[in-house]
Structures are given as C-alpha cells and as structure tokens.
Amino acid sequence: MSAVLELRGLTRRFGSLTALDDLSFNVSAGEVVGFLGPNGAGKTTSMRAVLGLTDLDAGEVRWAGRRVDHTSRRRFGYMPEERGLYPGMKVGEQLEYLGRLHGLTPRDARAAVVDWLERLGVAERVDDKVEALSHGNQQRVQLAAALVHGPEVLMLDEPLAGLDPTGIDDIGAILVQEAREGRCVLFSSHQLDQVEDLCESVVIIDHGRLVASGRVDDLATSGPRRLVVRIEGDLDGAWARRLSGVQVSETRRGEVRLILDQGTDSDLVLDAARRVGHLSEFRFARRRMSEVFREALS
C-alpha cells in the first residue's frame, strides 16, 4: 500500500478571515494531484500548513500514517508561488546549500545539483547568479531547489505560471516522472488544461473548504450528458438556448457545448441543430476541467 499524505480538518483563521475551514483531503504517493481553486481559496495556506510555515487553529497533517513533524518535513520539497531563492547567489552553490540543509552530504548534494540542472536543461548556468537568469530558467532552478534532496512529497505552488509551452512540457514531464517513481506530487495551478493533461486526480477548494475531488477521468465522465455541436455560420448557440432541458455550457470559436437534463432526448437536439444550418460536428463529450471547476464552484 502506497504512502498517503493526509490533511485532516485543517482550520486557519487570520482575524475575521477563515483561510482554511475544516479542510480534509488525501494525496497518494505515485500520483500527480492538481490543487485547484480561485484566488484566495486557501491553496497556498494549505501548502504552508503542510510544510509547517503557518500555525493551525485546528487539524493535523499526516504522512505515511504518522503526524508530520520537523524531521519528516525535511523529506518534503517545496516550490513557493513567488521566487524563493537568493538573487545574488550562484545557482549551483544555492542548490547545494539547500540540499545540505535537507540533510544531504556535500558529495551527494553536488551530484544531485549536477543531475537536476542537467535534467532541467540549465546545466550551463550553474555558475551564474540567479538574478541573471530569465524567468523561465529561474523557474527551472526553483523546481530543482524543491527536488534536489530527493523528497518523498512535492508541494508546488503554481510551478507552471509564466512558462512558455516548452517549459510547461519539460516541467510537466518531470512531475509525472517523479510521481511514477513513487513521489507524492501536489501542485496548484490556474492552467486547467495542463492540470487535465498532467494529473490523475484533482482537489478543488473554495473559501478554505473542499468543494470537489476525485480522479480526473471520473470527474470528466460524471454528471449530466454533454454534447458538442458545431453548425456552420452559428457562433453563439442561440438556437440551443430556446430548447427545454438544455443548457449552454460554453461557446468557443463556433463550438457550442451543451448540458442535457436527465430526460432530454438527444435526437430532439440533433433535429433542432439541423434546422439551424449545416451540421459539421455533433458528438457526446467528457466534461472539461474548466467545466468541472466552474460547476464545482457554482
């Protein structure tokens, strides 16, 4: 049985603001879990709570069946949302220092630095100061800082923010590979398409409370039936809004996504669509992550 990171009843108040409100969910080792929620939902506070960077009013964090303490947290890796590196320190020295703070020997730390900089494609910048690097490369070095000590649990706050597509692909591939090797990977993101591509599971929170969680496949196939309809010349799907038992979920570049009520006959929708114009697409579809997200929050 794989180890599990358990967040149990986390509650954190800042004066009158409740940042975490009895929040509970699990993250299993070996899978990449997307941590979603609108701005201010409590994602960063949750991660900080796991890492002991904020006090809790109630609740506890457990890893592999034991309450997390300072010693076990040294086997966690953390990538904060904002850059968390010494700007004037050299990349290689900085990563070695962080590795050693997490308990690596000097030799192991040096070897890990070389390995991770190589894997992240910034090996040639080892002697450069962090402030001399581009945003994307700083992001890669920041990820290396979270990975250098071979953590069992990875907490990554917006690791894909501001990256170009190549950077997203590179870092995404590494996260997936880390999970395959048995790490527990939790990352927050507002880029829902990437979350859908990378994650096995997602956790969605709002106002510090859990609003949805589960495997991406289950969430995508659960709920009412969905249709994707494309009619030449129709951009807004106004025809569908007049149908009973049908809601327009999304319209994008001529593609109209519809949600059908339980008793609605899809053939009636097909007939209505044919009457509007030439039908170029008509199919059942899974829920997109953006739809899962919006519906969970509504």
Add this chain to the structure above:
Amino acid sequence: MKTTIIIVAAVVVALARLALRRRRRRPRAAGSDPTERSRRALISGGVGLVAAREVRERVRTRMFRFGTLFILLVVGAAIVIPVVTRSTPSPERVGIVGRLPRGVTGAIEAAASSTSTSVTTSAVPSVALAERELTEGDVDVVVVDGVGLVIAGPTTAGSSSFLDALASELGIVRAMNRGHLSAAQIALLAHASPVPVRSLRHASGASHTVNPEALIGDILIFTMLSQYNTWTLIGVMEEKSSRVIEVLLSAVRPLQLLGGKVLGIATVALAQAALVLGFALAVAYAVGSNVLHGTTWVQLLMTLLWLVVGYAFYSWVYAAAGSMAERQDQVQSLALPLSLPMLFGYITALIASSSGSPSLLLEILAYLPPTAPFAMPVLMGMHGASWWQVLLSIAISLALTVVVARFAAGIYRRAILRTGRRVTWREVFARG
C-alpha cells in the same frame, strides 16, 4: 596579573564542576538515544550550514573586500603619517669659549637630557670667532666662560626649550660655584632625584586619564556594531522579501536559521576586527609608532570580547526587527530607535574619556547590557573598574542576551512569514 590568573582558574574549575554535576544528573538513556543524537546533530548542522553560508557570502562581496581594504588603509595611514612627518630635532651645536668652571659640562648634558636633545660641543678660540660662527650658522649657541650664553637670533621666552634649560642649569652651576661647593657636593646636587610622593587614595583611583587604546577600541566597537547589526537587519529583511525564507524554513527551524545568521555575521565581524587590530599593531611596530605603544594582548582581547558581547546582545534585536520589514525604507525606520541606546552609551563614553573623570552615569552604563560594550572599556581604560567588575558586567550582558534572544526568536518566528506589508508590534505579540 596574579589575581586575574586566580579568578580565571576559579571560574574554569567552577564550570568544570558544574558540567560534571549536570552530566551525572542527566539520565543515561537520553544521552545515548540515537534519535536524540541525530536530532542534536541536525540542529547544530543546520546552524553551522547557515553560518558558513553567511561567512562565505559576506566575505565574497565587493563591498566587504573594499570596505576592509579601506579601513586598513585608513588605519595604516593614521599610524604611518605621524611617524613620517614627525620632526626629529636636529642636534644643538654648542660652541665653548674660554674656561669651563666645574659642573658646566654636566649642566650641558643635563639640559640636553631634560629636553631630549642631542648635543655636539666644539671649542672656539675667541668670542669674536664664536659670534662669526653663530652668524654663519655653524653653531647654535655659545657658552662664554661657563657663565654666559650667546645666540644669533633675538631672545624670546620659550624660543628653545634646550636654550632655556641650559640657561637654567648654568645658573645653578654658577650659584653653586659662588657658594664654593666642592666638586663632590656639586656632583651630589647635580644628581639629586625627586622625593617620593605618597598618596592617601588607592593607586587605581589616582589617575583617571583614559588610555588611548580603550578609546580606539570603543570607536572600533561602535563602528563595527553599527555595520554588522545593519547587516543582520538587512540580511533578514532580504530573505523575507525574496521569499527564500519559505524554502529555508521548510528545511530548518526559525531559531536555527536565526542562530546561524547571527553566528556567521559575528564570525565575520570578529575576524575583521582582529585583522584591523592585528594590522594596526603590526604597522605600529614596523614603523616604530607610539600610537599603540604599550598595548597588551589583554587589551586587544578585551576589545574583541566587548565587540562579541555587544554583537551578541544587539544582533538578536536587529534580526527580530528585520523580520518585521520587507523593504529598505522600513528597515531605516526600524533601525533608528534600536541604535539610540548604542549611540547614548558611545557618546557618554566619549564625553567621559575627554573629561578624564568617570562619571556616575558612565559607571551605571557600564553594567547595562545595551551600553556596557562602550562604557566598560572606557571605565577600564580610566582604571575605574576592577577585574571582578568587568566579569560581573559581562555576566549581566550574557544573561540578558539569553533573555533577549528568546524574545527576539519569538518575534522572528511570528513575523518572518507575514508578507505584503510591514508587521506591526501588535501583530507580533498577538497569537499565531
């Protein structure tokens, strides 16, 4: 010196006994528990790593290197320039005309000795010739028959200390000769030494003139404490503003991080101070300067000790203040009130040293930890404090430093992760 050795030996024995007693009382299981051992290694390792990084990064900066070089240049110049420009008195050339009564030669030697002047004498056949030599500058002064002096320039009071001394000595010799004293009596009078003076006050209180080493040490301590405390404050603020603090605190405890930073900067401060003092001593010795004449290793070590004691006290306070700031302008407004007690102690010490009298205020400040690093060295320099008083002051400082460190660590822990704006005092004292 004997007393010092006895006190040091007594303290060492007492500490050793205390350590042995504590070891005996400690449960054996705790000491041999591998988890406990690894926990301790982890804590000390974290502090050591943080301290080592501080030392490496601080010493590496251009500002530190050029700053140190600049200080060394200033110190070197302050020692070398006075030596180079020191006017060395040229030997006084004394022409002697006519007979020499008894004791005149001794009088010339005595005048030279009392004014630290070297003298060359030459016999001149006549007064006329002597006057010509005076006019041409071949001699500086002419002694005529041992009872009169001739010089080339006008006679103004104090124009030459040697001339005045010589005139005085020759006058005494003339008086002795007129009194028909024997050669032995004249010699006896010529070598008369002053009578001893017995003071009713203790010797240590007799002189309150501060020695220059204490004053130089005080200036050094103030300069370095100002510099290194600012480093601590800005260093903590930068870790907070760059958010690297979040990554660090996911690996080490706040107190480890704070302790490592304080220890690292203290190491750099001590090394720089030792370098400056060692350099000053070496240069002074090499060029024969009397600026630090008589400075002993004890005085040198006392300066370094007070630097460490002062830094140990202030660094925690400055670090706690740094954890409340997030920008440079916030740092300045936080640093100002913290520097006031330091400034007060320093200025009071300077005033006391210039007045030459240890005021009651100075004596009180010498026992208060915020001001002791400035007041006590000056008090010691005035011989106004015994060894036990110095040790008492250090003990008070260290004891209060422990209290301040615990308090500052609490503030640091509460404030360091609060970002977005400057943390208020109310927030750091509030729960959580």
